[in-house]
Amino acid sequence: MIIGKNLTKIFYHGYIRKTKIVAVNNVSLKINENETVCLIGESGSGKSTLGHLLLRLIKPDKGDIYFYNSNITKMKEKEIRKIRKYLQLIPQHPDLSLNPRWKIKKSLLEPLILNKIENKDEVLRRVLYDVGIKEELLDRYPHEVSGGELQRVIIARAISLKPKFIVCDEPTSMLDISTQASILNLLKKIKEEYKLSYLFITHDLDVAKIMGDKFLVMYRGEIIEENDNLEKPLHPYTEMLLNRKRLLENNGNVNNGCKFFYHCPYAEEICFKEEPPTVEVNGKKVKCFKYLK
Structure with a gap:
């Protein structure tokens, strides 16, 4: 529509x-x-x-x-x-x-x-x-x-x-x-x-x-998750929101990498160097390297 x-x-x-x-x-x-x-x-x-x-x-x-x-x-x-x-x-x-x-x-x-x-x-x-x-x-x-x-x-x-x-x-x-x-x-x-x-x-x-009916999660100008069930979040940022945690003010430069790098408990070296792709997981979408393993 x-x-x-x-x-x-x-x-x-x-x-x-x-x-x-x-x-x-x-x-x-x-x-x-x-x-x-x-x-x-x-x-x-x-x-x-x-x-x-x-x-x-x-x-x-x-x-x-x-x-x-x-x-x-x-x-x-x-x-x-x-x-x-x-x-x-x-x-x-x-x-x-x-x-x-x-x-x-x-x-x-x-x-x-x-x-x-x-x-x-x-x-x-x-x-x-x-x-x-x-x-x-x-x-x-x-x-x-x-x-x-x-x-x-x-x-x-x-x-x-x-x-x-x-x-x-x-x-x-x-x-x-x-x-x-x-x-x-x-x-x-x-x-x-x-x-x-x-x-x-x-x-x-x-x-x-x-x-x-459907949920889009936005972080620093990007849609990082598309889900129809907030009880089963995919992105670490959505998990943080559900747990009522607030971000620290560290939004440092990550070159071409993931913008959530400095806050993410799952971050690895590739997350700092490369922008994560959008991955489909059981009909839902998430922008995270975690689901490529």
């Missing part, structure tokens, strides 16, 4: 001595219809950048993105606007996604007006019902609404255009535990009712287990 092939995104920081940051490095992935793929990794691993690439909010430096067999990578902005409503984002900070000077109703109506949707009031009533928002909330400003209600507003706005694919970028990380559970249940319900596909970005493996 949506496919990324060999996606790479590089950012440069600084004016005099520019620092090169490879946020996404040669990543390929596929998300099928009505499937939730959880993208797991610590902060700074490139998860959000990859999500923004798939939505074509930013352009890749290399690689291609296909949405229902159409290559959207090189589409002009006018062409992208025609399919934008099918590609939506639910961000980590809902308050930053809404105009603080607008009442909730105006923010919800904005995408419907921009896309020239008829029967706007009927669509609005439907999405309010679907996400569990009372109409009295429409006359409030974002600062007058709780975090959980605000996230429901963002979800309502996203589904109002009947999208096909949504990137959920840490949508519950700023919420308390009880509110998290209700939002996760809502997202699962909405997925089934609207027949959606999700890329669900999270650093929380417990949340990933609740939401995911």
Whole structure:
């Protein structure tokens, strides 16, 4: 349904001595219809950048993105606007996604007006019902609404255009535990009712287990594991995440070798010298020399 092939995104920081940051490095992935793929990794691993690439909010430096067999990578902005409503984002900070000077109703109506949707009031009533928002909330400003209600507003706005694919970028990380559970249940319900596909970005493996049909593990810009069962991790980094261990700050240069070399309990000389290949193990994939023995 949506496919990324060999996606790479590089950012440069600084004016005099520019620092090169490879946020996404040669990543390929596929998300099928009505499937939730959880993208797991610590902060700074490139998860959000990859999500923004798939939505074509930013352009890749290399690689291609296909949405229902159409290559959207090189589409002009006018062409992208025609399919934008099918590609939506639910961000980590809902308050930053809404105009603080607008009442909730105006923010919800904005995408419907921009896309020239008829029967706007009927669509609005439907999405309010679907996400569990009372109409009295429409006359409030974002600062007058709780975090959980605000996230429901963002979800309502996203589904109002009947999208096909949504990137959920840490949508519950700023919420308390009880509110998290209700939002996760809502997202699962909405997925089934609207027949959606999700890329669900999270650093929380417990949340990933609740939401995911398939799991991608990202480390320093690369997908290092693809698995459908987090209880049986393949990569040493995934094992570390499951054991709630934190990395030391040693991200030293390993030349062309494995980026996880300095943290890996199984590291050998070849791991320092050569980049590990992607190996298939019982239908799953992992980027590690451990499985070539």
